[in-house]
C-alpha cells in the first residue's frame with residue numbers, strides 16, 4: 001500500500017496530507033487552460049501530451065456476442081445492446097502500441113505476451129494479484145461506473161474483470177493523456193487519488209463509458225429494421241450504410257466464421273478534440289477495410305437461450 005512513511009521516511013511533519021504530497025508531483029496538466037485541438041489533424045500544435053493524445057486515432061470498439069460462456073455463474077449479456085470492447089489509441093498512421101507502461105500491468109493473461117507480439121519483444125509479465133478494478137471503484141464510491149461495466153463490459157469465457165484489466169493495461173497505457181510518469185513521460189494527474197495509477201484506471205473506465213454511450217449500435221440498427229435473427233441474413237452494405245449515417249463515419253465491421261459471415265464486432269474511428277477523457281469525438285471513416293463477406297448474407301445472430309437478460 002501507498003504510505004507516506006515509506007516514501008518520505010525523514011519527513012518531519014507527519015500530519016502532511018496525501019493531497020499535499022501528490023500536489024508536489026503535479027505538473028499542471030489539468031488541461032483547463034489548454035485550447036483543445038483535434039488529434040491527428042496538426043500534431044505540431046500539441047504542446048501538452050496530457051491534453052491531446054499523440055495516439056490520436058481514437059477507436060470506440062464493441063462486440064456482438066451470443067453467449068458469455070459463464071452463464072452458469074450468472075454472467076449474461078445485456079438485452080438490446082452490443083457490449084463494450086474498449087477504447088483504443090491508434091497512432092495517426094493506423095499503427096498502434098500495446099502494454100506501453102509495464103508499471104501498470106494488471107492483465108492476468110497478457111495477449112500478446114510481449115510488447116511487440118514477437119519473441120524478441122519485452123515480455124509482459126502476467127498479473128497474479130487478481131481483481132484490482134472492482135475494489136478500486138468501490139473504494140472511491142464509483143458504484144455507477146461499476147454497475148455499468150458489470151452489465152455492459154462483458155468478457156467471454158473468463159471473469160469480466162480480467163477483460164477490463166486487459167483493456168486497461170494493453171491500451172490505456174498507450175494513450176498519452178493517461179500517462180502517470182513512466183520513463184520520463186509526464187504525470188497527467190494531480191492529487192485526486194492516492195496515486196496516479198489509480199487515477200488513470202478510474203479516469204480510463206469513465207472515458208470508456210462516456211464514449212460508448214455515444215454509439216448505440218443496437219438501437220441504430222433496430223430503428224432500421226436490422227435486428228438479430230437466426231432466419232434472415234443481411235447485406236453488409238445495408239448494415240454499413242445505417243451505421244455510417246448514424247455515427248457520421250464509416251465504421252469497421254468485423255465478422256467471424258470460416259466465410260466471414262457472422263457479424264461479431266464494430267470499431268468506430270474518430271479524432272478527439274482535446275483529451276479522449278472529455279469524449280468530444282469527431283467521427284471519421286475506418287482506415288482499414290471491413291473483413292466481412294461482401295457477397296454472402298451476413299448473420300446478425302440472436303443470443304443463445306438464457307444468455308441475455
Ligand SMILES: *[C@@H]1O[C@H](CO)[C@@H](O)[C@H](O)[C@H]1NC(C)=O
Nearest residue numbers: 001002003132136195197198
Ligand atoms: C497505486 O495504486 C495501484 C492500484 O491500486 C496499486 O497497484 C499500486 O501498488 C499503487 N502504487 C503505489 C506506489 O502505492
Ligand SMILES: *[C@@H]1O[C@H](CO)[C@@H](O)[C@H](O)[C@H]1NC(C)=O
Nearest residue numbers: 023024025026027028029030
Ligand atoms: C504550476 O503552476 C504554478 C502556477 O502557475 C506555478 O507556480 C508552478 O511553477 C507550476 N509548476 C510546474 C511544475 O510547472
Ligand SMILES: *[C@@H]1O[C@H](CO)[C@@H](O)[C@H](O)[C@H]1NC(C)=O
Nearest residue numbers: 037041042043044045046047
Ligand atoms: C499546424 O500548426 C502550426 C502551429 O500552430 C501552424 O503553423 C501550421 O500552419 C498548422 N498546419 C496546418 C496544416 O494547419
Ligand SMILES: *[C@@H]1O[C@H](CO)[C@@H](O)[C@H](O)[C@H]1NC(C)=O
Nearest residue numbers: 112113114119121122123124
Ligand atoms: C509467449 O508465448 C509464446 C507462444 O505461446 C511462447 O512460446 C513464449 O515463450 C512466450 N513468451 C513469453 C515471454 O512468455
Ligand SMILES: *[C@@H]1O[C@H](CO)[C@@H](O)[C@H](O)[C@H]1NC(C)=O
Nearest residue numbers: 258259260292293294295296
Ligand atoms: C464469402 O463466402 C463465399 C461463399 O461461401 C466464399 O467463397 C468466400 O471465400 C467468402 N469470402 C470471405 C472473405 O471469406
Ligand SMILES: *[C@@H]1O[C@H](CO)[C@@H](O)[C@H](O)[C@H]1NC(C)=O
Nearest residue numbers: 241244248249250284285286
Ligand atoms: C466516408 O465514407 C463515406 C461512405 O463510404 C463516403 O461517402 C465519404 O466521402 C467518406 N468520407 C471521407 C471524409 O472520406
Ligand SMILES: *[C@@H]1O[C@H](CO)[C@@H](O)[C@H](O)[C@H]1NC(C)=O
Nearest residue numbers: 066229230301302303304305
Ligand atoms: C442463433 O444462432 C446462434 C449461432 O448459431 C446460436 O449461438 C444461438 O443460440 C441461436 N439463438 C437462438 C435463440 O436460437
